[in-house]
Structures are given as C-alpha cells and as structure tokens.
Amino acid sequence: MAAPVTDLSAAMVTAPVPPAHWLAILPVVLCISLGALLLMLRSLPRLQAWIAIAGLVVLLLLDAALLQQVVGHGPLTMVMGRWLPPFGIAFTVDVFSALMALAAAVAALAAGIYALSDTTESGRRYGFFPLLMLLMAGVTGAFLTGDIFNLYVWFEVLLISSFGLLILGSERAQIDGALKYAVLNLIATTLFLIAVGILYASFGTLNMADIAERAAALSGTAPLMTLACLFLLAFAMKAAAFPVNFWLPASYHTPRIAVSALFAGLLTKVGIYALLRVLVMLLPAERDELSLLIAVVGALTVLVGALGALAETDLRRLLGYVVISGIGNMLIGAALGTAEGLGGAVFYALHSVVLMTALYLLAGEAGRRGGSFSLAALGGLYRQNGWFAAISLMLLLAACGLPPFSGFWPKVLLVKASLDVGAWWLAGTILLGGFLLTIACGRVFLFAYWRPASPALPPVRTGWTAGLPLAALTILVIGIGLLPEQLLQLARSAADGLADPSAYIFSVFPEGTIR
Amino acid sequence: MEALFAILVGLFFSAAVYLILSRFSIRMMLGIAILGNSVNLLIFTAGRLTRVVPPIIPAGADMLPSGAANPLPQALILTAIVISFSFLAFLLVLTYRAYQELGTDDTTRMHDAEPEDRPLPPLGY
Numbered sequence: 001m002a003a004p005v006t007d008l009s010a011a012m013v014t015a016p017v018p019p020a021h022w023l024a025i026l027p028v029v030l031c032i033s034l035g036a037l038l039l040m041l042r043s044l045p046r047l048q049a050w051i052a053i054a055g056l057v058v059l060l061l062l063d064a065a066l067l068q069q070v071v072g073h074g075p076l077t078m079v080m081g082r083w084l085p086p087f088g089i090a091f092t093v094d095v096f097s098a099l100m101a102l103a104a105a106v107a108a109l110a111a112g113i114y115a116l117s118d119t120t121e122s123g124r125r126y127g128f129f130p131l132l133m134l135l136m137a138g139v140t141g142a143f144l145t146g147d148i149f150n151l152y153v154w155f156e157v158l159l160i161s162s163f164g165l166l167i168l169g170s171e172r173a174q175i176d177g178a179l180k181y182a183v184l185n186l187i188a189t190t191l192f193l194i195a196v197g198i199l200y201a202s203f204g205t206l207n208m209a210d211i212a213e214r215a216a217a218l219s220g221t222a223p224l225m226t227l228a229c230l231f232l233l234a235f236a237m238k239a240a241a242f243p244v245n246f247w248l249p250a251s252y253h254t255p256r257i258a259v260s261a262l263f264a265g266l267l268t269k270v271g272i273y274a275l276l277r278v279l280v281m282l283l284p285a286e287r288d289e290l291s292l293l294i295a296v297v298g299a300l301t302v303l304v305g306a307l308g309a310l311a312e313t314d315l316r317r318l319l320g321y322v323v324i325s326g327i328g329n330m331l332i333g334a335a336l337g338t339a340e341g342l343g344g345a346v347f348y349a350l351h352s353v354v355l356m357t358a359l360y361l362l363a364g365e366a367g368r369r370g371g372s373f374s375l376a377a378l379g380g381l382y383r384q385n386g387w388f389a390a391i392s393l394m395l396l397l398a399a400c401g402l403p404p405f406s407g408f409w410p411k412v413l414l415v416k417a418s419l420d421v422g423a424w425w426l427a428g429t430i431l432l433g434g435f436l437l438t439i440a441c442g443r444v445f446l447f448a449y450w451r452p453a454s455p456a457l458p459p460v461r462t463g464w465t466a467g468l469p470l471a472a473l474t475i476l477v478i479g480i481g482l483l484p485e486q487l488l489q490l491a492r493s494a495a496d497g498l499a500d501p502s503a504y505i506f507s508v509f510p511e512g513t514i515r
Numbered sequence: 516m517e518a519l520f521a522i523l524v525g526l527f528f529s530a531a532v533y534l535i536l537s538r539f540s541i542r543m544m545l546g547i548a549i550l551g552n553s554v555n556l557l558i559f560t561a562g563r564l565t566r567v568v569p570p571i572i573p574a575g576a577d578m579l580p581s582g583a584a585n586p587l588p589q590a591l592i593l594t595a596i597v598i599s600f601s602f603l604a605f606l607l608v609l610t611y612r613a614y615q616e617l618g619t620d621d622t623t624r625m626h627d628a629e630p631e632d633r634p635l636p637p638l639g640y
Contacts, residue, residue, distance in 0.1 A: 153594065159602075172627045175613045179613050182605070182609060187547070187550070190547075190550055194554050197588070250629055254628050313633060313637070
C-alpha cells in the first residue's frame with residue numbers, strides 16, 4: 001500500500017523558527033539542564049554554588065531579553081516538536097509572563113547569593129542548588145507556557161522541588177511544617193487537575209489561546225461556572241487566600257532563610273499568575289459573575305493577613321502574614337477586572353516578588369545579629385548598625401505601601417480602581433489593611449531596633465553574600481518607588497494583554513493555520 | 516457506561532474527602548491516594564468510554580472515525596499517574612519521618628512549627 005501523500009505544512013511548522021523565538025524556551029532549558037548538571041557535581045559543593053550563581057545571572061539576562069523582545073514585537077509562540085497548536089504544546093509569552101519571569105529571576109538570584117553563606121556544607125550536599133534550579137525551571141515554565149495541562153505539569157515540577165527545599169536539614173519543625181505544606185498544596189494541584197479534566201471535556205482543547213477564543217461561545221452550554229469555581233479554589237489555595245491560607249504561616253518560617261525568601265517571593269505569586277491568566281483571560285464572563293466572591297475573599301485576606309501580622313511574635317511568621325495580606329490586594333485587583341485594577345494587581349505582584357524576598361533576607365540578618373527571631377527577645381539593632389536599620393525601615397515601609405517605596409503605586413492604582421467602580425468598601429479595606437500593617441511593621445521596628453538590648457549587642461559584620469542582595473533589592477524597591485513610570489506602563493500593557501487576548505491568540509494561530 | 520463511571524468517580528471523591536478530613540496523617544495519605552485515582556478516572560471518562568471503535572485512523576482517512584475514544588486524555592492520565600504516584604511515595608516517606616520525629620501521627624498534636632505555649636507578643640517596653 002502506497003503511503004498517502006500528505007502536505008505537512010498544514011499540520012506542522014515547516015519554516016525555521018526565528019532565533020528570537022528560542023528565547024521563549026531557553027530560560028526553562030537552562031534551568032533544567034543546569035539542575036541536572038549540578039546534581040552530577042554533588043561532590044564539589046563549592047564549584048556547584050558558583051555554577052548555580054552564574055546560571056542564575058544568565059537566566060536573569062535571558063528573561064530580560066525575552067521581556068524586551070515581547071515588549072517590542074508582541075507575544076511570541078514556540079511550539080514543541082513542530083506540531084502546530086492546538087496539537088503541539090506551545091510556549092506563549094506575553095508581557096505579563098515575561099515580567100513575572102524576570103521578577104522571579106531577580107528573586108532567585110538574590111536568594112541564591114544569600115544562600116552562599118546561609119546553606120551549610122551538608123545542605124549543599126543534599127542538593128540545595130540543584131533543587132533551586134529545578135524550582136526555577138518549574139516557576140519559569142509555569143509563567144511561560146501556553147498550554148493548560150503543561151501549566152499543571154510545571155506546577156508539579158515546582159512543587160516537588162519546593163518539598164525538597166523545605167525539608168533540607170530535617171529538623172523537627174521543618175518536617176512538621178513540610179507535612180502541612182505538602183498535603184495542602186498537593187490537594188490544591190489535584191483540584192487544578194480536576195478542573196483541567198473537565199475543561200478538556202468541555203472544550204476539547206488544552207491550548208490557552210484556543211480556549212480563550214472558544215469560551216464566549218460555550219458559556220451557555222458547558223459547566224464553565226463550575227470550572228471557574230474549581231480554578232478559583234485551587235489557585236486561591238496555592239496563593240494562600242483567606243479561608244485556605246493557614247498552611248503558609250505554618251510552614252514558611254521553618255526552612256533556611258534563603259529558602260523562605262525564595263518561597264515568599266515566588267510561590268504564592270505563581271498562584272496569582274495562574275488565577276489571573278485563567279480567570280481573566282480564559283473565562284472572563286465567569287470572572288464577572290464571581291467578582292463579588294473574589295472581592296470578599298480578597299478583602300478578608302487583606303484584613304486577616306494584617307491582623308495576623310499584628311498578633312505575631314516571631315519575625316518570620318509575621319512576614320508570612322505580610323505575604324498573605326499582599327495576596328489579598330492582588331485578589332482585589334483581579335476582582336475589579338478593569339484595566340486599572342488588573343494593572344494594579346500585576347504591579348503589586350511584581351513589587352511583592354522583590355519585596356518579600358528582601359524582607360525574609362532582612363529577617364535572616366536581623367535574627368543573626370540579634371540572636372533570635374522573637375520580637376520579645378530582639379533589641380538594640382539600631383544602635384548596633386545604623387545602615388542596616390535604615391535598610392530595614394525602608395523595606396518595612398515598602399511592605400505597608402507608604403511612599404516613596406515600591407508598595408505605594410500599586411496600592412494607589414488599586415484604590416483608584418475600586419473607587420472608579422464605586423466599590424468604596426474595597427478601597428477602605430486596602431487602606432485599613434495598609435494602616436494595620438503599618439502598625440505591625442512599626443512594632444517590629446520599635447521592638448527589634450529601637451528598644452535597647454539589655455547587654456549591648458556585639459558588632460557583627462555582614463558578609464557580602466548577605467549585604468549585596470539586600471542592598472540590591474532595596475535599591476530596586478526605592479527605584480520602583482521613585483521612578484514607577486516605566487514599570488507602570490509595562491504593568492498596564494500586561495493587564496491589557498490579559499483583558500484583550502487577541503494578540504496572544506494571533507501569536508498562536510496566525511491567519512491561515514488550521515484549528 | 517459514562518453514567519456508571521460518573522457515579523464511581525463521585526464515590527471515590529466522597530471517600531477521599533472523608534479520609535482527608537481525618538486527624539490522622541496516615542488516613543489523609545490514603546485519602547490522597549484515592550483522590551488521585553478518582554481524578555484519573557474522571558479524565559479517563561472525559562475522553563469517552565468505548566471499545567467498539569478502536570482509536571486508529573483508517574487508511575485513506577485523515578480523522579478518527581466518529582465514536583472512537585479520544586486518546587489524548589489517556590496520555591494525560593499517564594502523566595498524572597506518574598506524578599501522583601511519585602508524590603504519594605514522597606508523602607508516605609514524609610509521614611513516616613514525621614511519625615518518627617514527632618512521635619505521633621495525630622495532626623492536632625503536631626505543634627513543632629507552631630508551638631502551643633508561645634509567649635504573648637510584647638505589649639510595650
């Protein structure tokens with residue numbers, strides 16, 4: 001039997017991929033291959049650390065180049081195995097994905113440098129740096145992928161690496177925290193998988209661009225509301241939104257500081273990213289219906305986070321509640337759904353990635369200098385070193401959303417967006433949450449820095465591995481606060497890309513390709 | 516056939532939720548194992564259940580005959596099985612370690628990360 005003659009160009013990519021499009025997958029390729037390489041270099045911990053740092057610098061440059069490419073030329077798509085979408089698995093990058101990937105690379109580099117002195121020899125032998133690279137592979141993959149089942153797989157990649165990082169050291173508290181973190185996050189991803197299964201049953205496709213295009217037509221016939229609720233619950237669990245947030249303060253303070261910083265900066269933001277991507281871009285009509293629910297959840301998250309921070313003695317757990325409060329602000333942005341509100345949510349997410357990493361590194365330094373993480377025991381840090389106290393105060397104020405630091409602008413956007421749609425209670429909640437957080441952060445400064453220590457603290461030198469990332473992140477926080485214009489533009493265009501995904505869809509399905 | 520599977524998936528889910536709500540971590544692990552399997556069955560059912568028409572494209576055609584099962588969900592399950600299996604293995608080891616270290620598998624008595632007798636936050640100096 002003669003083989004049928006087929007025209008491959010109808011189903012496969014036949015033209016060579018432009019070099020710039022390789023940028024869409026290079027960050028993930030880099031992270032996975034470096035993770036494997038570092039695993040093989042297990043017996044050379046010193047070399048391993050330096051290769052990892054160099055790799056993270058390269059990752060940062062790649063993500064920056066990707067962002068520049070996407071901003072200049074619109075969303076870009078690369079398809080695996082030459083099969084055209086929706087059959088091939090696509091990596092589609094728009095401004096939102098590229099921005100988040102870049103922010104993640106900044107956080108990972110800072111945490112990686114801090115880890116040079118923070119991880120012990122045995123921690124490195126158990127694979128801190130390989131797990132760090134694999135975590136970055138998962139996070140970056142989740143940001144860049146354009147296929148929803150693929151998103152699930154990247155969630156699992158980052159989840160399994162985060163389990164590894166979380167129990168590095170095997171202390172009792174770590175195992176206790178890891179058990180709660182692992183069980184709840186696994187349930188959340190399972191819920192996500194259920195939603196993906198139902199999604200495939202109703203749409204017959206897993207490609208996000210394809211789904212975004214078909215969603216409007218299907219909204220009357222398929223159980224899209226159930227889907228939206230499942231996605232909302234799964235991603236709210238990932239992002240630690242109010243009724244499902246209690247795993248975060250139970251686990252984030254247990255691992256090494258570099259790991260906590262990485263988690264606080266990245267993992268909850270992946271949940272928010274997926275929430276915005278799926279609910280705003282794929283199921284906009286259902287998001288409209290659910291907006292009141294999301295708004296209430298967001299408002300409660302803001303308040304619960306701020307009140308938790310007020311009631312907490314342990315500095316690291318207090319920061320866990322600060323993370324939660326920030327998540328509430330982003331959810332409010334997602335609930336508003338206007339260009340302004342989404343822009344505020346995206347801006348807040350970027351600010352939060354940088355700031356929460358910096359705050360945990362700060363807590364690590366404060367604990368090392370003061371000998372404890374408890375607010376009841378800390379004291380005298382201001383007298384010990386004025387510079388460190390100044391950096392601390394700036395980062396704490398940025399967390400409360402006070403000018404002139406990075407937290408101010410996204411809050412302004414969100415408050416204005418809520419007032420624009422007449423939701424004065426949301427604006428009030430954001431402001432009240434900021435006020436309570438200011439008191440909580442003021443308490444930290446009062447007790448840990450201003451209160452004189454009973455025996456005066458001996459002078460402590462901060463090595464460059466801790467000083468450099470802290471200083472760099474602080475400069476970034478001040479820089480965003482003073483010159484927000486460019487980032488604001490980027491956040492706005494990211495929000496526009498979410499609200500009107502036609503450019504995203506066009507990059508996956510240019511005119512004339514089959515569906 | 517699909518209705519039967521839907522009921523089965525529902526039963527699996529309820530058993531899983533019941534077990535996950537338990538206080539004891541080993542029961543929660545059993546619940547998670549069942550939950551993973553129920554999700555796999557759900558996706559499997561979503562791809563149509565039939566054994567009449569094999570999912571093979573006949574010569575001369577370029578599409579599956581109508582009524583054939585969709586092979587993609589089965590590929591998806593393959594991924595999901597591998598992932599949920601490895602996670603379950605990890606979680607079982609973690610639970611065992613937790614039992615060894617903390618001396619209990621009752622989650623209400625696991626208080627190492629969040630100690631019960633924490634001092635009150637300082638109210639002033």
